[in-house]
Amino acid sequence: MTSEAPVKHAVRVQVNERQYEEEVEGRRLLVHFLRETLGLTGTHVGCVVGECGACSVLLDGSVVKSCLVLAVQADGRAVVTIEGLERNGSLHPLQESFVSRYGLQCGYCTPGMILTALDLLARNPRPTEDDIRHGLAGNLCMCTGYMQIVEAVREAATVLAGATPDLA
Amino acid sequence: MISAERPQGTSVGKSVRSHEAPRHASGRGHFVDDYRLPGMLHAAVLRSPHPHARIVGFDVTEALGLPGMVAVLTPDDVRSMSRPFAPGRYAAGLRTPVPEYASAVDKVRYVGEPVAAVAARDAATAEDALDRIVVEYEPLPPVVGTSEAMRRDAPLLYEELGTNVPWRGAVSYGDVDAAFREAELVVRDRLKMHRYSSVPLETFACIASADPTNATLTVWVNAQVPDVIDDALREGLGLRDVRIIIPDIGGGFGQKIHLIRKYVLITALLSLKTSRPVKWVEDRSGHMMAGGHACAQEWDVEAAVQRDGTVLGLRVRETDDVGGSISTLTIHFTNKLNNLFNTYTTQHLSLEGSSVVTNKCPVVPNRGIGKPGMCFVWERTMDRVAQTLGMSPVEVRTVNLIPSDQFPYQTPNGNIYDSGDYAGMLRRAMERIGYEELREEQARLREQGRCLGVGLAVAVEPGGRNAARDLALFPGIKGVSGSGGVNGATIRLERSGMVTLLLGSPNCGQSHETTTSQIVGDVLGLSPDRISVISPFDSEVAPWGSAAANSGNNFHLYDIGAAHDAARKLRERILTLAGHLLNTDPEDLVLEDGAVSRRSRGTPDQDGVGPSHAPSPHSPTPRLTFAELGRVAYGNQALLPKGFEPGLQETSYYTFPHAEPFVVPDEQGRVRAQFTFSAAVHIAVVEVDPATGEVEVQRYLIVSDNGTIINPSVVDGQIYGSAAHGISVALGEAFVYDEDGRLLTLTLTDYGKSTALETPRIEVEHRPMPSPFTTLGQKAAGEGAAIPSPAAIASAVEDALQPFGVRVRELPLTPEAIWRLIGSSAR
Ligand code: FES
Numbered sequence: 001m002t003s004e005a006p007v008k009h010a011v012r013v014q015v016n017e018r019q020y021e022e023e024v025e026g027r028r029l030l031v032h033f034l035r036e037t038l039g040l041t042g043t044h045v046g047c048v049v050g051e052c053g054a055c056s057v058l059l060d061g062s063v064v065k066s067c068l069v070l071a072v073q074a075d076g077r078a079v080v081t082i083e084g085l086e087r088n089g090s091l092h093p094l095q096e097s098f099v100s101r102y103g104l105q106c107g108y109c110t111p112g113m114i115l116t117a118l119d120l121l122a123r124n125p126r127p128t129e130d131d132i133r134h135g136l137a138g139n140l141c142m143c144t145g146y147m148q149i150v151e152a153v154r155e156a157a158t159v160l161a162g163a164t165p166d167l168a
Numbered sequence: 169m170i171s172a173e174r175p176q177g178t179s180v181g182k183s184v185r186s187h188e189a190p191r192h193a194s195g196r197g198h199f200v201d202d203y204r205l206p207g208m209l210h211a212a213v214l215r216s217p218h219p220h221a222r223i224v225g226f227d228v229t230e231a232l233g234l235p236g237m238v239a240v241l242t243p244d245d246v247r248s249m250s251r252p253f254a255p256g257r258y259a260a261g262l263r264t265p266v267p268e269y270a271s272a273v274d275k276v277r278y279v280g281e282p283v284a285a286v287a288a289r290d291a292a293t294a295e296d297a298l299d300r301i302v303v304e305y306e307p308l309p310p311v312v313g314t315s316e317a318m319r320r321d322a323p324l325l326y327e328e329l330g331t332n333v334p335w336r337g338a339v340s341y342g343d344v345d346a347a348f349r350e351a352e353l354v355v356r357d358r359l360k361m362h363r364y365s366s367v368p369l370e371t372f373a374c375i376a377s378a379d380p381t382n383a384t385l386t387v388w389v390n391a392q393v394p395d396v397i398d399d400a401l402r403e404g405l406g407l408r409d410v411r412i413i414i415p416d417i418g419g420g421f422g423q424k425i426h427l428i429r430k431y432v433l434i435t436a437l438l439s440l441k442t443s444r445p446v447k448w449v450e451d452r453s454g455h456m457m458a459g460g461h462a463c464a465q466e467w468d469v470e471a472a473v474q475r476d477g478t479v480l481g482l483r484v485r486e487t488d489d490v491g492g493s494i495s496t497l498t499i500h501f502t503n504k505l506n507n508l509f510n511t512y513t514t515q516h517l518s519l520e521g522s523s524v525v526t527n528k529c530p531v532v533p534n535r536g537i538g539k540p541g542m543c544f545v546w547e548r549t550m551d552r553v554a555q556t557l558g559m560s561p562v563e564v565r566t567v568n569l570i571p572s573d574q575f576p577y578q579t580p581n582g583n584i585y586d587s588g589d590y591a592g593m594l595r596r597a598m599e600r601i602g603y604e605e606l607r608e609e610q611a612r613l614r615e616q617g618r619c620l621g622v623g624l625a626v627a628v629e630p631g632g633r634n635a636a637r638d639l640a641l642f643p644g645i646k647g648v649s650g651s652g653g654v655n656g657a658t659i660r661l662e663r664s665g666m667v668t669l670l671l672g673s674p675n676c677g678q679s680h681e682t683t684t685s686q687i688v689g690d691v692l693g694l695s696p697d698r699i700s701v702i703s704p705f706d707s708e709v710a711p712w713g714s715a716a717a718n719s720g721n722n723f724h725l726y727d728i729g730a731a732h733d734a735a736r737k738l739r740e741r742i743l744t745l746a747g748h749l750l751n752t753d754p755e756d757l758v759l760e761d762g763a764v765s766r767r768s769r770g771t772p773d774q775d776g777v778g779p780s781h782a783p784s785p786h787s788p789t790p791r792l793t794f795a796e797l798g799r800v801a802y803g804n805q806a807l808l809p810k811g812f813e814p815g816l817q818e819t820s821y822y823t824f825p826h827a828e829p830f831v832v833p834d835e836q837g838r839v840r841a842q843f844t845f846s847a848a849v850h851i852a853v854v855e856v857d858p859a860t861g862e863v864e865v866q867r868y869l870i871v872s873d874n875g876t877i878i879n880p881s882v883v884d885g886q887i888y889g890s891a892a893h894g895i896s897v898a899l900g901e902a903f904v905y906d907e908d909g910r911l912l913t914l915t916l917t918d919y920g921k922s923t924a925l926e927t928p929r930i931e932v933e934h935r936p937m938p939s940p941f942t943t944l945g946q947k948a949a950g951e952g953a954a955i956p957s958p959a960a961i962a963s964a965v966e967d968a969l970q971p972f973g974v975r976v977r978e979l980p981l982t983p984e985a986i987w988r989l990i991g992s993s994a995r
């Protein structure tokens with residue numbers, strides 16, 4: 001019988017530009033660390049086995065599924081979650097395009113979609129529709145049929161590139 | 169008869185800024201799992217590993233010894249602490265009532281059926297504890313297929329019923345035998361649809377907080393229909409004071425209507441047992457095993473046909489595989505009353521059904537519940553008739569479509585189609601897709617051995633539920649069913665001048681807050697962003713009735729109707745108060761921009777006006793802002809008109825004003841199953857690779873009539889999403905069991921959910937035919953495109969494979985299935 005308290009590990013991690021230091025069990029997943037330990041509930045859980053992308057966050061600038069990462073693996077690294085994208089009370093242009101283009105319905109996949117799209121646009125600022133669909137293929141949305149998500153990402157790409165979006 | 173009064177504002181018809189999207193895009197959505205209560209425990213559910221077994225022993229000692237464990241809920245607890253669910257309308261076909269508790273108490277009937285639950289200080293401890301519960305099972309032979317289940321010597325799921333076919337029944341309209349005697353030929357087929365689901369991204373989740381000293385219970389749950397939860401908790405636990413809070417829901421599609429009540433009850437029992445709040449969140453594999461599947465349906469179809477393509481009559485025998493529960497026995501059958509005649513003038517139809525219990529997951533509603541099946545039957549039959557007669561599939565449908573000058577059109581089973589122009593939509597769809605050119609290209613490609621196919625499906629999308637529908641089959645269920653539907657809305661002009669709106673039902677992603685803010689905004693002359701729509705749904709606050717359901721395509725009828733009526737009443741009261749304060753006839757006032765002012769006439773006013781406020785051409789028009797009105801209504805008694813009730817709040821409950829005739833079934837069983845009828849034509853263009861069986865959807869076009877469109881982006885989104893689902897269902901999504909009754913598709917990948925890569929671009933063109941019966945001419949958009957899309961894909965794949973003489977009779981059309989089809993028919 002295991003009656004002794006589980007061993008805890010110290011984790012020092014920067015999340016949304018803030019430094020945290022917490023003691024966690026070795027088996028604690030990053031997604032649960034973010035949601036439960038830090039209270040950042042914008043990161044969602046749809047499967048916990050890496051198939052849906054609802055838990056996507058940026059780890060040192062690249063998108064990861066936070067259900068496939070242990071909290072201890074984030075030690076000494078920087079995480080960005082959906083809560084970290086606003087600036088001075090304004091939505092990030094990508095968040096804004098998901099709003100204006102109705103790129104969401106129930107909103108459950110949205111934070112993961114936005115962070116994945118952010119990673120995509122960082123690597124490929126002028127993606128074609130195909131590029132966008134490939135880039136989002138690890139994130140499932142059960143509501144939208146992806147049409148308005150693709151449009152939202154395309155519009156954000158235009159805005160971020162400094163041009164005026166083609167609203168046609 | 170036409171009573172639609174258009175609001176005078178301007179936001180209806182526009183994709184205004186979404187109310188819901190900013191909170192979701194910023195991570196501020198509030199889903200059940202985001203809530204935490206002080207002292208809250210975490211639950212985990214122990215599920216059956218067996219498809220069919222008797223529970224013979226139970227030992228929880230070891231589990232209770234685990235540090236951090238607080239309580240175990242055993243089958244004995246469930247039996248002693250709760251009562252079985254009252255049989256609802258979908259169990260009405262049972263001759264002998266079968267008690268069904270929240271968890272299995274004596275037998276398990278499907279893999280994943282809940283048998284026990286634990287509550288612990290955290291979720292990980294609760295999971296660990298499950299491994300320490302010892303359940304002794306006596307395995308029984310599993311019954312997996314329907315034909316196996318129907319055999320005389322088959323093991324019985326419910327011994328007390330003496331059969332695995334607890335219900336058989338039929339409906340018949342017109343004179344079907346006469347139609348078949350008269351027909352020049354009979355076209356027959358055997359068709360099949362499989363088990364699938366909409367797999368919402370957020371699984372079931374619930375927090376129960378009981379106060380046993382006070383016999384009160386509050387639950388936070390992502391349920392689509394509050395009264396299912398309310399009934400389950402009140403009847404199951406004998407509690408009077410039950411409060412249900414429904415925050416944001418991460419997708420529903422019907423999945424979160426029925427089976428979720430079991431888990432709410434289990435969580436509530438753990439909360440009662442521990443006197444602490446308890447949270448339970450379903451895991452993905454649990455959802456795949458036990459969260460509910462759409463019913464696998466099989467049909468024997470016979471059509472009585474004339475040589476010109478007219479379908480005189482249809483005879484359908486249906487077998488439903490309802491899985492291991494009797495609580496939704498007839499749900500996929502009775503929902504076919506909603507689109508029984510689809511878009512066609514056929515006058516004679518019989519539908520016979522058998523519901524078979526098997527050791528698989530119970531069936532639940534899913535985007536359309538049975539209607540995709542009915543549409544599949546009709547549309548496959550139309551293609552078959554075309555092939556038999558050597559006609560084009562377009563021609564055969566055109567011959568049978570209800571002509572546009574016959575609306576409102578009454579179907580033989582009592583549905584009244586409000587408006588439509590089916591032939592016009594079909595013509596437009598052909599034109600836009602370039603049908604003739606596609607046929608030429610198809611011929612060219614065929615010469616190169618390539619398989620291009622064009623498929624077609626036409627469908628009605630019924631909206632707005634009538635609770636009395638099932639009385640057509642089960643006249644005895646009067647007490648359970650009610651009739652028509654009721655839902656409410658409350659609107660208030662606040663002291664601050666802000667307007668708040670409280671809706672009577674929850675929503676799971678259909679932008680109800682945005683849409684209703686447009687409607688009431690137009691009535692009150694207020695921009696939609698100045699209206700705050702209250703969320704979450706709270707059963708002790710919301711003005712809800714029997715139609716309070718994120719289900720049945722109810723929103724467009726009941727919620728919009730109620731919100732609009734409530735806003736009109738508030739408008740009257742605002743005008744009365746303002747008229748008094750401005751000493752002006754309310755008739756001469758306008759509401760604009762959050763203020764009431766005198767109607768401007770361009771020239772100095774000639775009419776008699778009150779002396780105190782008579783405007784001179786040079787003075788500003790007398791005007792009262794909503795905030796000024798609010799201050800008077802809530803705080804300045806002396807200024808209120810005589811007899812004017814203080815406050816500015818109005819509630820309306822809406823029932824469909826044109827529900828007669830057939831709001832209850834007549835002697836011929838004619839009943840309005842639903843009240844409005846959207847419609848669509850779907851065209852799929854696919855290329856099939858005959859070597860691999862792979863299907864590429866090259867184009868997918870929908871010409872859609874959803875009545876008056878309130879918010880185009882919202883309606884488009886509903887159409888895109890439901891079409892994408894139906895297409896994915898047709899091409900591969902499926903729950904697969906092995907012959908021992910074990911589910912093989914426990915993950916989203918195994919299940920075959922389409923990603924952004926496989927999902928085709930969907931083109932939508934609107935041809936709105938406003939309903940003459942609804943508030944603004946609106947009709948439904950929600951289940952919509954999930955109804956015809958499986959049939960359209962089947963039609964396209966069959967067309968592509970015509971050189972092989974292939975007949976598509978069942979779904980899903982996975983590469984393997986297609987490869988087998990080609991193999992079996994070509995050589
Ligand atoms: S929750 Fe991490 S991928 Fe699904």
Ligand code: FES
Pocket residue numbers: 104105106107108109110140141142143144369418419677
């Ligand atoms: S918006 Fe619901 S899952 Fe994407």
